[in-house]
Amino acid sequence: MQVEDGEVFGLLGPNGAGKSTTIKLLMGIIFPTTGSAQILGKPVSDVSMHRDIGYLPEQPYFYDYLTAAEVLDYFARFHGFNAAERKERVQKMLQRVGLETAGKIQLRKFSKGMLQRVGLAQAILHDPKLVILDEPMSGLDPVGRREVRDIILELKNAGKTILFSTHILPDAETLCDRVGVIARGQLRGVGAPGSIVGVKSLGMEIVFELTGSGPQSEPIRAKAAKSGSNYRMNANEAELYGVLAELREAGAKIVSVTQIKPTLEDFFMELVGKDGARAAAIEVTGQ
């Protein structure tokens, strides 16, 4: 697996797939039994390249006897900033993650979402070239998630490389240039979110209103699914125009016609399903 310079790369996989393990290996928190990894051309064992890396751990926890400003100041010291630079950066970061009014509060009084914001602030405090985020949306409310998404996009626009793990697939689809899917510790696919799941259409979805009660409308009602005040029906692309003509004759009003494409979630679920079946087979055969 290779993450290119300047891209947003999403590491996807179900719980226990190995996303956080991969990230911890990259950060030197745990050590590989075999294999190797390099960041910015240096082996991961070289701590000096941590100057150029920002890391947000999964469910981050910091010294709760410090205030948000103090913890950021503490981390900034490792990067050699002087007092004035530290003060400026800390204020800027608190503002960026929406904690400007909470800077003087001890972290023991922070909610999970607020700690996540502190985590993000310490990760980007020193303007790193590479930002590694382990489940950055975890514990955040919709507003917080939106803010984190915006920060990731800002970082991307500033030319940073971002590697993040998530199991929130719409986030990955929205943000990532490429994704890597991990299941049971193995990389199962790498590519753009669209290409990894294939671009082949799965058919068409037609949404329509049907108010009439003529003899032609009954078979259509029987085939369609009720969805609120509308009806929903799937058709393959070859028979689309025929179905639309049939609907028109029955007096239906077409609301929308949409192509159904496989989502990352479909791919993900298929993968997890396959692995589940394989695990069961292994259990039965003992091999």
Next chain:
Amino acid sequence: MSRILIVALNTFREAVRDRVLYNLVFFALLMIASAVIVGQISMDIETIVMVSLGLSAISLIGLLIAVFTGVGLVSKEIDKRTLHAVLAKPLRRWEFLLGKFTGLVLTLTVNTAAMGAGLFLAMWYVKHSIARGDTVVLVALYFILLKLTLVVALAMMFSCFTSPLLAILFTGGLYVAGLFVAQLRSLQVTQMSAHTQKFFALLSFLLPNFGNYDVMGAATHGRAIPRILVLHNTLYTALYCAIVLSVAAIIFSRKDLK
């Protein structure tokens, strides 16, 4: 600022905010009560009682902090996963370890100095003067600090590869065993097998000799402590700590954090 110093100062700040230094209040109350009571019994043993009580309290309080806080220095960071963000900074694991050690030794130095000042105040209250001979109490305080430094190093080392509870037990056990190194060396070994003799001889040199730091008798009676002992204990502590911390650093550098 050196990375070790950054960690050390934060460790000191942690101790202060976690109210580790609150023990000073207890010590102050103990000294005040003792001084008042001892001041009323005039049998020329006031100084002996005050110094003996004061040094014992300083040593015991220091030991409790050194063992319990020393064990928690690293294990708490691993358990709470506060280490993950710290190790993502340009900081080597051994630098972190040495920073935590330095921070706690700094805490114990401030603590011992404050309690030492309290002891001198109590002595002055009892005797109404401080004589030149009382400087031996300063040496005794210095030896207590050296002892605590070694205990912190041992506690940290054990906490790098075992659970906090076992680390406390190992450190406590080693401390008690280390008090009897002199007796171990003077064991009547003629009735033992050659192997047993060798084992006890080796053990007596491997165990940290905490008996070296005990100068209570000299301090209470105002007897001078030989300079060579001061030099010996200083070098012994430095060397022993260097070995113990090196072992701790090797273990910690290869440890998978959860």
